[in-house]
Amino acid sequence: MAWFSKGRAEVDAAAKRTLGRGVFRKCTECAVTLRAEEFTANLEVCPECGAHFRLSAEAWAELLLDPGSFEERDASLRPVDPLHFVDSRAYSERLVTTRKKSGVPDALLAGDGAIEGRKTQLAVFLFRFMGGSMGSVVGEKLTRTFERGVELGQPVILLSASGGARMQEGALSLMQMAKTVAALGRLRDAGQPFVSVLLHPTTGGVAASFALLGDVNIAEPRALIGFAGPRVIEQTIREQLPEGFQRAEFLLEHGMVDMIVARHQMRSRIARILDHLLG
Amino acid sequence: MAHLDFERPLVELEQRIGELEALAEGEGLAMDGQLADLRARAVELRQDLYQGLSIWQKVQLSRHPDRPYFNDYLERIFEDFVELHGDRLYRDDPSIVAGFARLDGETVAVIGQQKGRTTRQKVMRNFGMAHPEGYRKAMRVMELADRYRRPIFTFIDTPGAYPGIGAEERGQAEAIGRSLLVMSQLGVPVVATVLGEGGSGGALALGVANRVLMFEFSTYSVITPEGCASILWRDGARGAEAAAQLGLLSSKARELEIVDRVLPEPLGGAQRDAQAAADILGAALREELRELSKLDAAALREHRYARFRRLGRFLEA
Ligand SMILES: [Zn+2]
Numbered sequence: 001m002a003w004f005s006k007g008r009a010e011v012d013a014a015a016k017r018t019l020g021r022g023v024f025r026k027c028t029e030c031a032v033t034l035r036a037e038e039f040t041a042n043l044e045v046c047p048e049c050g051a052h053f054r055l056s057a058e059a060w061a062e063l064l065l066d067p068g069s070f071e072e073r074d075a076s077l078r079p080v081d082p083l084h085f086v087d088s089r090a091y092s093e094r095l096v097t098t099r100k101k102s103g104v105p106d107a108l109l110a111g112d113g114a115i116e117g118r119k120t121q122l123a124v125f126l127f128r129f130m131g132g133s134m135g136s137v138v139g140e141k142l143t144r145t146f147e148r149g150v151e152l153g154q155p156v157i158l159l160s161a162s163g164g165a166r167m168q169e170g171a172l173s174l175m176q177m178a179k180t181v182a183a184l185g186r187l188r189d190a191g192q193p194f195v196s197v198l199l200h201p202t203t204g205g206v207a208a209s210f211a212l213l214g215d216v217n218i219a220e221p222r223a224l225i226g227f228a229g230p231r232v233i234e235q236t237i238r239e240q241l242p243e244g245f246q247r248a249e250f251l252l253e254h255g256m257v258d259m260i261v262a263r264h265q266m267r268s269r270i271a272r273i274l275d276h277l278l279g
Numbered sequence: 280m281a282h283l284d285f286e287r288p289l290v291e292l293e294q295r296i297g298e299l300e301a302l303a304e305g306e307g308l309a310m311d312g313q314l315a316d317l318r319a320r321a322v323e324l325r326q327d328l329y330q331g332l333s334i335w336q337k338v339q340l341s342r343h344p345d346r347p348y349f350n351d352y353l354e355r356i357f358e359d360f361v362e363l364h365g366d367r368l369y370r371d372d373p374s375i376v377a378g379f380a381r382l383d384g385e386t387v388a389v390i391g392q393q394k395g396r397t398t399r400q401k402v403m404r405n406f407g408m409a410h411p412e413g414y415r416k417a418m419r420v421m422e423l424a425d426r427y428r429r430p431i432f433t434f435i436d437t438p439g440a441y442p443g444i445g446a447e448e449r450g451q452a453e454a455i456g457r458s459l460l461v462m463s464q465l466g467v468p469v470v471a472t473v474l475g476e477g478g479s480g481g482a483l484a485l486g487v488a489n490r491v492l493m494f495e496f497s498t499y500s501v502i503t504p505e506g507c508a509s510i511l512w513r514d515g516a517r518g519a520e521a522a523a524q525l526g527l528l529s530s531k532a533r534e535l536e537i538v539d540r541v542l543p544e545p546l547g548g549a550q551r552d553a554q555a556a557a558d559i560l561g562a563a564l565r566e567e568l569r570e571l572s573k574l575d576a577a578a579l580r581e582h583r584y585a586r587f588r589r590l591g592r593f594l595e596a
Contacts, residue, residue, distance in 0.1 A: 076596035082535065083526040087511045136591035143588070165479070165501050167510070170526040171537050174479060174501040175590040178487045181456060182463035182584050205501070207452035208440075208480040209459060227451035227480070228442030232506070236442050246447055256450050 027051060043263050052220050052263055054200070057109040057124035060159055064267050065113035065122060072111040074144055079106050079137045083170045091168040094130075102129045106137035107162070110145045115157070116271040118278070121149045124159040125199075125206075132162035134206055135169040139176025142210070146183035146194075155193040155274055160211045163229075164204015177209035184210050193277045195270055198225050198248070198257065216273050217257040218266070219248035225257070281344035285336050289328055289547075292321050329547045335519035337528055338504060340496040341475045345550035347557070349376060349391030349434045349474060355557035356564065357382055357389060363420055365412075369449060372413030374405045374437075375485075377420040379429065383565065388424035390417045390485060391434030394475075407476070408441035411454035414484050418461045430468040430568055433485040438503055440481030455484045462487035463583060466576030470567045472560065473497045473529075473538070489583050490567045493529045493538040494556070496548050500527035536590060540567075 023036040030049035039046065043063065044053040055063070061070050085091040099105055107129040113122045123145045125132040142158070149156040165173035187194055196214025198207075200223035208227050211217075219225060226246035234241060244250050251257045261269045282290045296317050303310045332340070340346070353360060357380035365371040377390040392409065395401035417433075424431050440451055462469065462485075471488035477499035493499060502510075504518035507525060511517075526532075529541045542559050549556035574582060 074595075078594040078596065080592050080594055082592040083524065083531075085524050087524065136593045140591050140593055167502055167507055167525070169501075169592075170535075171477075171499050171501050171532060172535055172591055174483055174499075175537055175587065177456075177480060177483060178459050178463065179587045179590055181459040182487070182587055185460055185463050186584075203452075205480050208455040208484075210456060212450070212453040213456050213460060225452075226447050227440065227455065228447065233442045233444065233447070235509075237444065241444070245444070254448050254450070256453060 028053075045263055050221070050262070052200070052222065054127060054161070055263065056128070057126045057159070060124050061109065061111075061113065061122060063263075064157070064270065065115055065120075066117065069114040070111055070122070071113070072109065073148070074110060074141045075105075077106065077137045077141060079135055079169075081168070082136075082172060083168070085168040085170070087168075094168070098130055102126065104129050106141075107132045107134070107166075108138040108141045110141045112148075112152075112154075115267065115274065118271070118274055119152070119154050120274070121145050121152075121154050121156045122158075123156070125161045127161040127199075130166065132160075132206070133164065133166035133173075134162060134176050135166035135173045136176065138166075139173070139179050142176075142180045143183040146180070146187045149187045149192050149194075150190040153190070153192065155195065155278065156187060157195045157197065157270060158210070158214075159197040159199055160202045160206050161199040162202060162204070162206040164206050164208075174205065177205050181209050181213065184213060188215075193274060195273060197266070197270075198223055198251075200224055203227065203229055212256060214258075215277065216259075218269065219251060219257045219260050221248055221260055221262060223248045225251050283336070283339050283343060285332075285339075286328070286547075289321065289324050292317065292324060296321060325547055333519075334523050334528060335504075337496055338498055338518075338522050340548045340550075341498045343548060343550045344396075346475050347549050347553040348396070349393045349436060351553050352434065352474065352557050352560055353380070353389060353391065355554060356561040357387075360389070363423075364416070366415035366419060368415060369412045372405075372410050372416060373403055374407055374409045374441075375413035375417050377417055379424075382432075382568070386427075386429050387568075388420055388429050388431045389434070390420055390431065391474075392437040392482075392485065394436060405441060407437040408439060409437065409481060409484075410441050410443075410446045411449045411451050414440075414454040414458045417485060418458055421461055421465060425465050425467050428467055430470070430571070431465065431488075432564060433469070433471045433488065435471060435473045435477050435482045435485050436475040436497075437478050437481050438476050439478035439506075440484070455480045458484040459487050463587070464580060465583075466579055468568060468571035468574070468579060469583065470564060470571070472542075472564070473499050477527075478503055487583065487587065489571050489579060489586065490540065491538045492540045492542055492560075492563055492567070493532055494542050494549060494560075495529050495544040497529060498527040499529075499532045499537060500525050535592075539586075 027046040029051035032048040081092040110123040360380040362378040394407035395404040469488040473493040504522035505515040507521035508517040509515040545552040
């Protein structure tokens with residue numbers, strides 16, 4: 001599968017610097033400068049301070065699933081522009097350029113796979129496609145993922161990284177929240193687990209639908225998770241937000257997630273949870 | 280009577296008519312001819328004004344300070360209302376009102392987002408913006424209704440769920456998501472009506488119904504126009520431009536099958552005749568309930584699933 005090799009890491013171009021020979025990267029958290037390969041080889045986790053930087057959806061699938069087990073589903077779904085939405089650019093145009101730039105047609109990667117030998121449904125948000133926003137394509141693919149879990153009798157693992165519902169598709173995006181959660185209800189009725197992994201960031205309509213309804217909710221260290229974005233809250237209450245507000249550690253403390261799991265342990269932790277729930 | 284800027288010519292004309300009427304009655308003056316002229320002009324002006332409303336003017340009507348709120352419909356349509364308070368976890372949230380009432384003698388659950396009219400009420404109701412405990416109270420009453428096989432009517436009128444520190448600490452996102460789940464699994468008829476503002480996830484949290492109705496001048500939107508403008512152009516004052524893009528009016532919601540039925544409003548909007556608007560809503564709710572009552576619990580769940588399952592627009596190669 002060719003796409004595994006490309007787009008593995010999504011590195012902010014500004015953080016990348018060519019110093020003499022080879023490409024170097026500076027950690028934005030601890031300011032250490034290392035060869036870029038050292039970040040890549042360490043799953044985009046800073047080898048010095050442990051800060052987690054964004055890992056692509058494709059790399060997540062590779063990290064979590066048994067080698068060669070992933071088979072993408074519903075790859076032929078394409079977004080449309082039902083409202084003829086225009087801001088600085090037409091949405092229809094934005095879809096074309098974003099697709100070219102990101103190499104994917106919309107913001108969710110979904111398919112069959114196996115984790116430590118157990119067949120499972122996996123879906124991962126593609127944050128690089130319009131901030132992982134959820135429109136009709138994301139909603140439909142995720143709904144089908146839950147429905148396949150019911151049909152095939154398999155658990156669903158979802159990794160969310162999204163700013164929320166996609167404005168450019170209007171209230172149809174909003175309706176995806178209800179559609180996906182209703183499908184999740186059927187998975188629950190079928191007795192199949194839903195493991196929800198919340199990556200940085202998970203906010204808005206994605207947080208306020210399925211993402212916090214996991215049988216087990218797992219967050220990545222320092223991930224921003226919440227209903228409203230910090231800027232909106234600050235504008236509303238006209239106060240500065242406390243340090244660490246809406247971060248994974250804050251959610252753990254307030255009882256909203258079961259655990260914070262570092263990237264290197266994610267695969268084995270999910271497998272153990274499924275073992276506990278399914279035997 | 281409060282009014283919006285674009286209504287001013289009409290309001291002024293109506294005031295003059297009122298003054299002349301008082302004068303004619305008080306002084307016994309014969310002004311029939313003059314009054315008839317003015318009244319005819321008012322009718323014409325009303326037609327012109329409200330037939331050619333812009334998208335933004337319609338958005339303003341959905342938030343009109345005199346627009347009937349949930350309690351205005353509750354007292355006109357239902358009888359014997361018993362309010363239930365609290366989520367049993369944290370507190371009672373007055374921005375959502377829930378309880379049981381009678382519709383033509385039959386007990387039903389009614390749950391609505393409540394805005395305030397006076398400044399004091401507005402603060403008490405938090406401008407119709409619920410905290411997690413509001414949604415958790417709503418869920419509690421829905422589950423109670425489900426257990427006692429009572430139909431559920433929900434009423435949506437909110438700019439959105441409240442974005443604040445406490446709301447986040449207590450799991451606003453989880454509460455909204457949970458409400459979507461609970462509603463999708465109810466085994467009783469559920470009818471939702473958008474009364475005024477249907478503001479994003481905070482509105483949808485009461486909107487997972489078998490039938491979704493919407494008043495003509497109400498809105499249903501993924502984000503407020505002001506919020507959209509502040510994201511797109513970093514300028515919340517450009518709400519009118521954002522509103523034109525968002526497709527948030529009832530006509531568009533019907534076209535996209537987001538709502539099943541649009542309820543016409545009295546000329547100029549529900550605030551011009553709350554009783555007429557309540558009669559229209561009451562009749563519609565009775566019709567919807569009559570149809571849904573033919574379905575058993577499993578069929579109602581299936582019906583609701585199918586209703587939302589088909590929503591969305593995409594291509595598949
Ligand atoms: Zn570092």
